[in-house]
Amino acid sequence: xxxxxxxxxxxxxxxxxxxxxxxxxxxxxxxxxxxxxxxxxxxxxxxxxxxxxxxxxxxxxxxxxxxxxxxxxxxxxxxxxxxxxxxxxxxxxxxxxxxxxxxxxxxxxxxxxxxxxxxxxxxxxxxxxxxxxxxxxxxxxxxxxxxxxxxxxxxxxxxxxxxxxxxxxxxxxxxxxxxxxxxxxxxxxxxxxxxxxxxxxxxxxxxxxxxxxxxxxxxxxxxxxxxxxxxxxxxxxxxxxxxxxxxxxxxxxxxxxxxxxxxxxxxxxxxxxxxxxxxxxxxxxxxxxxxxxxxxxxxxxxxxxxxxxxxxxxxxxxxxxxxxxxxxxxxxxxxxxxxxxxxxxxxxx
Amino acid sequence: xxxxxxxxxxxxxxxxxxxxxxxxxxxxxxxxxxxxxxxxxxxxxxxxxxxxxxxxxxxxxxxxxxxxxxxxxxxxxxxxxxxxxxxxxxxxxxxxxxxxxxxxxxxxxxxxxxxxxxxxxxxxxxxxxxxxxxxxxxxxxxxxxxxxxxxxxxxxxxxxxxxxxxxxxxxxxxxxxxxxxxxxxxxxxxxxxxxxxxxxxxxxxxxxxxxxxxxxxxxxxxxxxxxxxxxxxxxxxxxxxxxxxxxxxxxxxxxxxxxxxxxxxxxxxxxxxxxxxxxxxxxxxxxxxxxxxxxxxxxxxxxxxxxxxxxxxxxxxxxxxxxxxxxxxxxxxxxxxxxxxxxxxxxxxxxxxxxxxxxxxxxxxxxxxxxxxxxxxxxxx
Ligand SMILES: Nc1ncnc2c1ncn2[C@@H]1O[C@H](COP(=O)(O)OP(=O)(O)OP(=O)(O)O)[C@@H](O)[C@H]1O
Ligand SMILES: Nc1ncnc2c1ncn2[C@@H]1O[C@H](COP(=O)(O)OP(=O)(O)OP(=O)(O)O)[C@@H](O)[C@H]1O
Ligand code: SF4
Ligand code: SF4
Ligand SMILES: [Mg+2]
Ligand SMILES: [Mg+2]
Numbered sequence: 001x002x003x004x005x006x007x008x009x010x011x012x013x014x015x016x017x018x019x020x021x022x023x024x025x026x027x028x029x030x031x032x033x034x035x036x037x038x039x040x041x042x043x044x045x046x047x048x049x050x051x052x053x054x055x056x057x058x059x060x061x062x063x064x065x066x067x068x069x070x071x072x073x074x075x076x077x078x079x080x081x082x083x084x085x086x087x088x089x090x091x092x093x094x095x096x097x098x099x100x101x102x103x104x105x106x107x108x109x110x111x112x113x114x115x116x117x118x119x120x121x122x123x124x125x126x127x128x129x130x131x132x133x134x135x136x137x138x139x140x141x142x143x144x145x146x147x148x149x150x151x152x153x154x155x156x157x158x159x160x161x162x163x164x165x166x167x168x169x170x171x172x173x174x175x176x177x178x179x180x181x182x183x184x185x186x187x188x189x190x191x192x193x194x195x196x197x198x199x200x201x202x203x204x205x206x207x208x209x210x211x212x213x214x215x216x217x218x219x220x221x222x223x224x225x226x227x228x229x230x231x232x233x234x235x236x237x238x239x240x241x242x243x244x245x246x247x248x249x250x251x252x253x254x255x256x257x258x259x260x261x262x263x264x265x266x267x268x269x270x271x272x273x274x275x276x277x278x279x280x281x282x283x284x285x286x287x288x289x290x291x292x293x294x295x296x297x298x299x300x301x302x303x304x305x306x307x308x309x310x311x312x313x314x315x316x317x318x319x320x321x322x323x324x325x326x327x328x329x330x331x332x333x334x335x336x337x338x339x340x341x342x343x344x345x346x347x348x349x
Numbered sequence: 350x351x352x353x354x355x356x357x358x359x360x361x362x363x364x365x366x367x368x369x370x371x372x373x374x375x376x377x378x379x380x381x382x383x384x385x386x387x388x389x390x391x392x393x394x395x396x397x398x399x400x401x402x403x404x405x406x407x408x409x410x411x412x413x414x415x416x417x418x419x420x421x422x423x424x425x426x427x428x429x430x431x432x433x434x435x436x437x438x439x440x441x442x443x444x445x446x447x448x449x450x451x452x453x454x455x456x457x458x459x460x461x462x463x464x465x466x467x468x469x470x471x472x473x474x475x476x477x478x479x480x481x482x483x484x485x486x487x488x489x490x491x492x493x494x495x496x497x498x499x500x501x502x503x504x505x506x507x508x509x510x511x512x513x514x515x516x517x518x519x520x521x522x523x524x525x526x527x528x529x530x531x532x533x534x535x536x537x538x539x540x541x542x543x544x545x546x547x548x549x550x551x552x553x554x555x556x557x558x559x560x561x562x563x564x565x566x567x568x569x570x571x572x573x574x575x576x577x578x579x580x581x582x583x584x585x586x587x588x589x590x591x592x593x594x595x596x597x598x599x600x601x602x603x604x605x606x607x608x609x610x611x612x613x614x615x616x617x618x619x620x621x622x623x624x625x626x627x628x629x630x631x632x633x634x635x636x637x638x639x640x641x642x643x644x645x646x647x648x649x650x651x652x653x654x655x656x657x658x659x660x661x662x663x664x665x666x667x668x669x670x671x672x673x674x675x676x677x678x679x680x681x682x683x684x685x686x687x688x689x690x691x692x693x694x695x696x697x698x699x700x701x702x703x704x705x706x707x708x709x710x711x712x713x714x715x716x717x718x719x720x721x722x723x724x725x726x727x728x729x730x
Contacts, residue, residue, distance in 0.1 A: 057577040058548075158667075172668045173440070202439040202604060204665045207648035211664060229577060232607075232650025255654050273582035275611035277649050278656070280630060283589070284611065286582035290547050 017089065018045035019223040020069070020191055025083035027064050027247075030076065036294040038064045038078070040247040043321060046223040048190065051214075053234040053255070054227045055270070056244030057291055062227045065244075066193045069225075070110050071100045088190070105136050109184035111213075113196035115176035119168040125152070125179050126164035132186040151182040155212060174205035178212065185216060192217070193225045198233065210237060231274055235259060240327070243267050246292045246302035249321065253328040263330035263339050265307050301333070309334055392427035392463075393565060393598055394451070394484075399424040399460035401446050405673060418673045420446040422622035424460075425699070428566065433592065433599040435613030435630075437606055437645070439669055442619040444602045448570045451600070452486050453477065464566075482512050485564040487555050489571035494555060495543040501554055502539040505529070508561045515562050528557040533587060549580035553587065560591065568600045573608065585612060606649050610634050618642045621672055621680040624699055628714030636711040638702065638721035641681045647726040661726065679719070687720055695719070 027039035039061045046052040054062050067073045068080050071092065085092040087108070092100060112118040120128055129148035133139040139147070145164070152160035155178040168176055177197060184192055194213065198206040214237050217224050228234060234241060234255065241258050243251040243266065251264040262268040272285035289306040292298060298305055304314040313333055321329045324339070332338055402417035421443040428434050436444050449455040451462055453469060461468045469480050485508075488494040495504055506525045509516045516524040526536035532553040543551055552572060559567050572588070573581040589612065591597060603609050609616060610630050617627040618641065626639040637643050644663040651660065665684045670676055679697050682688040702721040705713040712723045 057579060174668055202669075203606070203648045204439060204644060205668065206650075207662065207664050208666075210650075230650060231578070231652040234650075235652045235654045235656075236650045259652065259654055270578055271652065273578050274652055275582075275585075275607040277607040277610060277634065277646070277651055280610060280634075283586055284582040286586055287579040288583075290549070290580075291577070 017086070019048045019088060021045040021086040022065070022069065023084040023086065025065060025068060025085065026081045027068050027073065027078055028081055029078050034295045037297060038247050038294055039068065042244070042247070043249055044242045044252060046191070046225055048223050049221040050240070051217065051224040051226055051238045053238035053241045054225060054244060055229060055231065055234060055241055057229060059291055059294065060244040061247040062244055063195055066110065066195055066225065066227060070108065070193065071104055106187045107189050108191040108193065109187070109189045111180050111184050111192065111194040111197045113199050115180045116168055119176065119179065121168055124165050124167050129182060129186060132183065136187055151186060154185070155182045173201050174209060177201060177209050181213060181216070188220055189222065191223045191225070193227070195227045199228070199230070231270065246297050247294065248302065248331060250303065250331045251329065257328060261339050263324045263328060263335045264332045265309050265338055266303050268338060309338065390429045393430045393465065394428040395463040396451070397425050397461045397463070399447065399450055399462065400458045401450055401455060402458045416673050419622050419675060420672055421450065424624055426617055426624065426627060428598050428600060430565070430598055431592070431596045432614040433601050433612050435609035435616040436600065436602045436619060437604060437609050437616065438619030439604065441669060441672065443622045444619060445570050448486065448568045448600070448602055451568055452484060453481065482562045483564050484566045484568065485559040485562060487559045487567060487569045487572045489574055492548065492551065492575065495551055497543055500540050500542060504554060505558045505561055508558065512562055528560060531560065531591070532557045547580070548576050549583055552576060552584050556588065566598045566600070570602045571604070574603060574605065588612070606646060618645065621669065621675050623680060623717065625681065626716045627699070632711045632714040635725070636723055637726065638712050638716040638723055639718045640685050640687050643724050643726050663726070691719055
């Protein structure tokens with residue numbers, strides 16, 4: 001784990017690095033059944049105006065990493081045990097509680113999958129949006145209310161003036177997600193983390209919401225971390241991708257390259273197992289086996305029990321994040337072969 | 350579940366219309382099947398003008414009906430032996446309600462469901478029980494649809510309590526072990542509880558249970574929506590394998606259009622309680638003629654960044670209207686970019702559009718739009 005390659009080193013005298021740079025982050029949950037190593041050395045970075053998609057199956061540590069960045073980790077039982085979270089040049093993990101809260105409120109914001117349970121059910125949306133301005137910007141209630149209406153118009157909620165007195169449950173799923181986006185946008189943060197923002201929505205509404213998010217991001221030149229397991233959404237909006245498996249980044253790449261030629265067998269398996277809308281294939285490729293148990297992560301490469309390429313070294317040696325090209329990295333001993341391999345994997349499931 | 354004959358609402362115009370549409374089931378249907386492309390095969394299930402309205406009531410002590418949620422409002426289709434009919438549509442369009450009506454888990458407001466020529470909505474008692482054996486269901490949520498206090502063996506074997514004729518008491522354990530094996534689970538897991546399995550494994554348990562009574566039809570309501578991509582592929586492959594092995598017919602309900610295309614032979618697109626368009630998978634995905642289908646397809650993210658430049662996306666404005674108060678005329682008109690005055694006045698019927706009736710084209714399939722025309726939105730030909 002200590003061998004992981006530093007991917008971003010272009011710092012000068014004044015800070016000129018990425019907006020957010022997560023380095024060798026480790027998070028564990030100390031539970032009654034044992035220690036669950038949910039995040040094991042995550043490395044990723046995002047620049048202003050850039051969209052990083054974080055991909056990986058359920059339980060791979062996508063949300064926990066995001067919670068650690070936001071400083072909202074459920075602790076205990078969750079603890080950050082190692083690593084750095086450098087935001088605009090400062091390691092957030094060294095900040096005190098009050099300073100951290102300020103960063104979280106004004107400079108980075110999060111959008112959750114389930115808007116209904118993350119909005120306050122007993123406050124109307126106007127009050128919730130307005131609170132952002134009264135608490136953080138010291139505005140009067142009247143001013144805050146006017147700003148709230150503006151924001152709701154900005155996220156295209158029709159009849160915003162009237163709807164501002166509505167409660168979250170009175171909105172449809174798509175509208176609630178737009179209210180969440182409005183809340184996140186309120187203080188014009190530099191970084192937004194969207195954790196599965198459209199998973200709960202219908203395709204047509206999903207497209208509306210993603211479009212809105214992308215438009216706002218461009219306009220405000222924000223960094224966006226988009227957590228998702230939908231490879232389709234990723235292809236549509238991301239600049240680069242980080243693929244997670246068992247709490248680690250197994251591959252990072254610009255979006256075009258990864259779809260053309262994945263450098264990690266897990267990424268390849270994921271891409272091969274999705275049915276395509278524009279093709280009707282035969283049997284789907286399926287990654288064999290089950291996602292790992294975080295209480296007992298396999299030795300060596302955590303993916304080895306499911307990997308069609310695994311050899312002896314994979315069972316013993318944990319692969320570092322090898323640099324594949326200037327902007328790509330893969331945590332696979334055999335990334336070269338994987339890259340060159342265009343043959344359909346044999347299916348033995 | 351009630352075993353009584355299902356009452357009809359005499360005031361419901363749709364019901365009367367539906368009855369008129371199928372005067373003499375046996376002869377009419379044979380004629381229809383012969384006309385169909387799949388002339389050599391007889392439909393195993395024929396759904397005619399299915400309607401389900403849920404009453405909306407007001408008042409706590411004295412309940413008054415103030416309206417109805419028109420969850421399903423005139424749905425017709427056929428299902429053939431060994432085929433998969435996919436049903437897609439946005440949340441709330443009535444997919445699950447259709448499934449429940451076919452399973453007789455809800456009473457129909459109007460309409461017929463013919464299983465091998467027999468209207469099962471009118472059956473009761475023993476006759477209904479016999480039919481039910483042949484139509485089974487697999488549910489969406491592998492986490493909550495299995496009773497956490499029952500062992501896997503009890504869950505899969507439970508259908509035998511109702512139909513002991515399928516597996517006599519002494520044979521049950523063996524039969525359950527066989528079923529576990531069929532769906533790729535270790536038969537030694539028979540005494541484990543659901544929480545000891547992963548999502549994909551639980552979905553396999555649900556499928557094993559669905560197979561227990563050797564049904565002919567399995568209705569799958571979002572069977573893989575809750576699963577990860579990698580696990581999803583395992584379950585889909587399993588379902589296809591079982592279909593071949595046992596000549597099963599599937600009705601496969603999902604909102605993921607790519608998965609539906611992968612598994613389906615024919616696809617029906619639902620919008621607000623009605624079928625907007627229905628046809629073979631190539632007809633629907635490569636030659637859609639209904640604006641809603643076109644919008645739905647264009648909104649699907651395609652996992653290929655190069656394809657994004659070549660695709661035209663139709664972003665629909667607004668949300669789906671309430672099924673309690675659907676728009677007049679064409680239900681899609683409030684979101685349709687092609688809507689004209691006629692669309693508000695006259696309801697488009699699900700039929701082969703007249704302009705395509707005499708031409709040999711994949712656009713020649715049923716579409717409920719006054720202005721049905723082709724538009725390639727997927728970017729594949
Ligand atoms: N509060 C907690 N207590 C104990 N374990 C936790 C807690 N929160 C998360 N975990 C564990 O950490 C691991 C990573 O979870 P995480 O939520 O990051 O997954 P994810 O990649 O976001 O998955 P999903 O796609 O399902 O959201 C999981 O195994 C989870 O069970
Ligand atoms: N028991 C009920 N009482 C009243 N209304 C109902 C009932 N069941 C369903 N509905 C309504 O009927 C409509 C159709 O619901 P249904 O569950 O069939 O939709 P669906 O297409 O399966 O949606 P989803 O994709 O979200 O599962 C919805 O508006 C729903 O609120
Ligand atoms: S290191 Fe070995 S087991 Fe891991 S992904 Fe590469 S080939 Fe597979
Ligand atoms: S009938 Fe009119 S409103 Fe309906 S889909 Fe066709 S063009 Fe659109
Ligand atoms: Mg998550
Ligand atoms: Mg449903």
